[in-house]
Amino acid sequence: MTTDYDRIASAITYISEHARQQPSLDDIAAHLNLSKYHFSRLFKQWAGVTPTQFMHYLTLEHAKDRLRESQSLLDTTLDVGLSSPGRLHDLFVTLEAMSPGDYKQHGTGVTIRVTFQDSPFGAVAIARTSRGICAIRFLNTRSQADLLDTLQAEWPAATLTVIADAAPEPLFDSSTPSQPYPVHVKGTNFQVRVWQALLQIPEGSLLTYSDVAKKIGQPAATRAVASAIAKNPVGYLIPCHRVINKAGQLHKYRWGGTRKQAIIGWESARIQAPQAGA
Numbered sequence: 001m002t003t004d005y006d007r008i009a010s011a012i013t014y015i016s017e018h019a020r021q022q023p024s025l026d027d028i029a030a031h032l033n034l035s036k037y038h039f040s041r042l043f044k045q046w047a048g049v050t051p052t053q054f055m056h057y058l059t060l061e062h063a064k065d066r067l068r069e070s071q072s073l074l075d076t077t078l079d080v081g082l083s084s085p086g087r088l089h090d091l092f093v094t095l096e097a098m099s100p101g102d103y104k105q106h107g108t109g110v111t112i113r114v115t116f117q118d119s120p121f122g123a124v125a126i127a128r129t130s131r132g133i134c135a136i137r138f139l140n141t142r143s144q145a146d147l148l149d150t151l152q153a154e155w156p157a158a159t160l161t162v163i164a165d166a167a168p169e170p171l172f173d174s175s176t177p178s179q180p181y182p183v184h185v186k187g188t189n190f191q192v193r194v195w196q197a198l199l200q201i202p203e204g205s206l207l208t209y210s211d212v213a214k215k216i217g218q219p220a221a222t223r224a225v226a227s228a229i230a231k232n233p234v235g236y237l238i239p240c241h242r243v244i245n246k247a248g249q250l251h252k253y254r255w256g257g258t259r260k261q262a263i264i265g266w267e268s269a270r271i272q273a274p275q276a277g278a
Contacts, residue, residue, distance in 0.1 A: 005122045007032050008046050009258050011039070015055055016261065025051055046120060049269045057265040057272075063206060063248035066268070070205040093199055093237055096131060098186040107158030112151065115166040116144055120266060121236070121259050126169055127151055129158075132182030136171075136235045138255040154233075171237060183234055190221075194228035201242045204271030206264070208246050230254060236263065 014031045015023060023031075028051060029039035043051045056062055112134060114127045119138075125147050127135040134155075137147055144162075152160055171181070185195065197215045201207055207215075213225045232240040235255060241263045245251045253260035 003118070003122070004042060004046060005118075005120065005262075007034070007039075007042060009122070009262060011043070011051070012058065012261050012265070013258050015058060016258075019059075047266055047269045054265055054269060057268040058261055060248050062268070063244060063250075063264075066204070066206040067208065067244070067246075067248060070201075070207055071211060093181050093183060094132075095183045095185065095192070095196055095199060095238070097189075097192045098184070103186050105157060107155035110155065110158040112155060112158050112160050113163050114148065114151065114160060115163045115169070117166075117168045119172050119236075121172075121262055124235075125151075126171070127160075129184050132184035133234055133237065134184050134186075135233050136237055138235060138259060140256060181237060183237065185233055187228075187231070187233070190224065191228040191231060194225055195232060195234075195238050198229070198232070198238050198240055198242070201239055203239075203267050206242055206244055209243055210246065212243060242267075 010032055011028050014028055018027070025036050025040065029036045032039060034042070040050065043054065047054050110129050112127050112129055114125055116123065116125050116139075118124075121138060123139040125135070125137045125139060125144070126133060127137075135151060137150075139147060148160060148162070152158070185192065187195065193216045194212060197212050200215075209226045209229070210219065210222045212229070213219050213222045216225070218224075229240045229243055230252070232238050232254070235241075241253065241260050243251075250257055250260050250264070
């Protein structure tokens with residue numbers, strides 16, 4: 001079954017592939033086999049802005065503008081750990097790393113409860129230990145069984161339990177979060193430091209891999225930072241999608257470049273469209 005996000009993703013892919021031709025609203029709607037008015041309503045409901053406005057958030061020029069503004073913000077707040085602009089996210093997402101002893105036990109005695117739900121960016125799996133969210137994974141074309149096999153391989157001694165008909169997690173709610181989200185991850189000390197730095201990037205901001213390396217006090221470790229970001233186990237909530245390369249290009253993303261474009265554009269619309277309206 002084709003979901004609304006599938007249509008949005010197809011539209012974003014089409015826009016990206018035909019950027020030089022500057023496709024019209026009619027062109028994009030025809031590509032989706034929808035009327036222009038149906039497509040406009042669908043897109044506005046998803047993004048909060050029109051397709052034409054959203055296209056601006058996908059341009060290289062917009063990405064470069066966001067980089068410059070975010071890097072200026074980083075320069076002025078580096079001494080206080082970027083805590084001020086990212087304070088809201090810092091407060092509602094708390095990250096706890098597994099102890100070395102727990103890490104070596106491969107999840108012995110741990111029960112991981114997994115739920116599947118829809119999100120603005122497609123179907124997603126959310127996994128929790130008793131101490132917090134340990135994984136958020138977009139399914140892409142994978143089956144639920146395949147994803148569960150992957151989680152089991154990562155936590156070989158843990159017990160996985162699928163919670164059917166669970167209430168959806170409000171992780172993607174556009175309002176201010178009403179509850180904190182503890183995150184329980186396993187990783188090396190370096191990886192955890194990188195993931196903590198990602199949590200401090202405000203919504204709507206973009207940084208480069210070298211910016212993050214500077215943020216953790218290891219400016220020469222850009223490649224290692226990129227590797228740690230690629231292994232982020234908690235998609236979206238630990239916002240690895242807010243890191244792009246120096247040229248303003250999105251670079252690789254664990255759950256697909258189109259999804260990364262969708263998330264960045266969606267967040268930009270939420271942050272900047274109200275300001276433009278004001």
